[in-house]
Amino acid sequence: MWLEAIVTFALIVSTTSTKLVNLTRHGLKKEDFFVKIQSQIDLREVTDLILQGNEFDSFLDCSTNLVDLRVLDLSQNHLQRFFFLCKDEYNLQTLNVSHNKLEYIDDNAFNDRIPKLKILDLSWNKLSVVNETMLEHFKILEYLSLANNPINDGIHESAFWNLKALQYLNLSNISSTYFSAQIFKTLTNLSSLDLSWNPIKTIPLLPTNLIELDLSNTQIAQLPAMDLPQLRELKLNNMYNLKVLYLNDFENLTRLEVLSLNGSKKLIYLVMSPYNGDLLPHLRHLSVSNCGLKTLDYSLMPIIKRTPILNLENNPWNCDCKMQWLDMLNATRTITHDILCRTPDQHANKKLSTIPNVELVCDDKSSMSQLLWLCILTLSVIIIIAAVFFLLRRPLGHWNIRRKNRDTVTYTNVDETSNDLVRILAVGETVERNEE
Numbered sequence: 001m002w003l004e005a006i007v008t009f010a011l012i013v014s015t016t017s018t019k020l021v022n023l024t025r026h027g028l029k030k031e032d033f034f035v036k037i038q039s040q041i042d043l044r045e046v047t048d049l050i051l052q053g054n055e056f057d058s059f060l061d062c063s064t065n066l067v068d069l070r071v072l073d074l075s076q077n078h079l080q081r082f083f084f085l086c087k088d089e090y091n092l093q094t095l096n097v098s099h100n101k102l103e104y105i106d107d108n109a110f111n112d113r114i115p116k117l118k119i120l121d122l123s124w125n126k127l128s129v130v131n132e133t134m135l136e137h138f139k140i141l142e143y144l145s146l147a148n149n150p151i152n153d154g155i156h157e158s159a160f161w162n163l164k165a166l167q168y169l170n171l172s173n174i175s176s177t178y179f180s181a182q183i184f185k186t187l188t189n190l191s192s193l194d195l196s197w198n199p200i201k202t203i204p205l206l207p208t209n210l211i212e213l214d215l216s217n218t219q220i221a222q223l224p225a226m227d228l229p230q231l232r233e234l235k236l237n238n239m240y241n242l243k244v245l246y247l248n249d250f251e252n253l254t255r256l257e258v259l260s261l262n263g264s265k266k267l268i269y270l271v272m273s274p275y276n277g278d279l280l281p282h283l284r285h286l287s288v289s290n291c292g293l294k295t296l297d298y299s300l301m302p303i304i305k306r307t308p309i310l311n312l313e314n315n316p317w318n319c320d321c322k323m324q325w326l327d328m329l330n331a332t333r334t335i336t337h338d339i340l341c342r343t344p345d346q347h348a349n350k351k352l353s354t355i356p357n358v359e360l361v362c363d364d365k366s367s368m369s370q371l372l373w374l375c376i377l378t379l380s381v382i383i384i385i386a387a388v389f390f391l392l393r394r395p396l397g398h399w400n401i402r403r404k405n406r407d408t409v410t411y412t413n414v415d416e417t418s419n420d421l422v423r424i425l426a427v428g429e430t431v432e433r434n435e436e
Contacts, residue, residue, distance in 0.1 A: 018047050025053035034063040052076050062086035075099050084113045094119040101126060105134055112137045123147040129154040136162045145170040161186045173197035179204040227252045238263040247272045247279055258285040268292040272299040287311040294318040298325050310335055316342045319352055321362040
């Protein structure tokens with residue numbers, strides 16, 4: 001009785017080109033569908049079959065007739081395997097098997113019987129390997145998601161080489177510590193790549209035609225110069241090892257429109273050095289919220305001035321003289337309104353926009369303290385050198401040179417008047433003559 005009710009209330013939408021059967025979340029097992037329900041629904045003309053949120057543990061095409069099927073949604077079931085074996089070629093274009101229990105996909109699932117597949121979602125399964133034959137038949141595949149699988153470093157270097165039509169690739173949270181330098185080399189049409197939530201420390205060689213790139217929640221500490229002239233959106237959120245970001249490294253991102261750095265707690269410096277007034281000419285959205293920024297360097301002025309959307313909230317801002325330049329730009333009223341000062345104490349919890357420019361002064365105590373310590377250190381060194389010099393200095397008038405097993409020779413300066421010296425010399429000469 002309940003199966004008849006399911007069939008009655010199943011959403012069936014028919015148009016000239018589409019026939020949809022939606023059996024979402026009806027608690028169906030494979031036996032219910034293959035044995036009972038399909039006997040009451042003619043599936044031969046169905047183009048879109050939605051079986052999301054049921055209790056299928058497997059799906060076998062031989063048990064049904066899906067001649068015109070273009071979309072098959074088996075997500076959020078208990079699938080451990082599925083097969084396409086009983087028809088030479090299917091028209092299937094979209095396959096969603098996400099949120100299941102797939103550990104491995106063999107050649108009986110992905111084979112040359114579904115060559116028209118364009119969208120494939122394998123996310124949220126238990127896959128541990130993606131080898132070179134698993135995806136080899138999908139020559140026109142455009143969208144692929146392997147996100148949230150425990151793949152680790154199990155992607156073979158040539159796994160994606162046949163996917164030359166691929167435009168979107170999601171490899172988020174697959175526990176990869178690195179990606180081979182050659183893994184993306186044939187993906188010349190790839191426009192969107194998601195490598196977020198992976199413990200990678202370096203950026204692999206990327207396709208030059210990328211439009212969107214997500215490197216959020218990775219362990220990258222320093223960003224190299226990127227040569228991605230088509231890139232429009234770059235996400236660097238929650239980069240826990242990133243401390244300094246030199247925007248000059250983005251000088252080749254001439255079409256970048258969106259740059260996001262939210263949640264990068266250790267990011268304390270955002271600078272442009274050397275100065276380049278033409279950097280990021282098309283940037284329209286810059287978001288650096290919940291980071292460690294204390295000040296905005298004056299070198300950022302051209303970017304701040306021409307970027308219409310800025311998000312600088314929840315940083316530990318130090319509102320001193322280094323922030324005065326923001327008030328000189330008419331376009332920064334919104335910016336200063338969003339900046340909530342944390343230091344110095346007299347400006348704590350005040351918005352920058354409410355503080356008169358003359359009150360934004362720099363604290364010279366630290367610099368004076370450093371100068372004082374430098375003077376003390378210099379004086380100490382002078383005193384030590386002088387002490388060593390006077391302690392080691394001995395009277396120049398008396399030197400004893402003692403040699404082992406030899407007579408001791410003593411040199412004594414004669415401190416006499418010149419007359420006494422003449423008399424001594426004269427006596428010496430007389431003695432010498434007598435001896436002769």
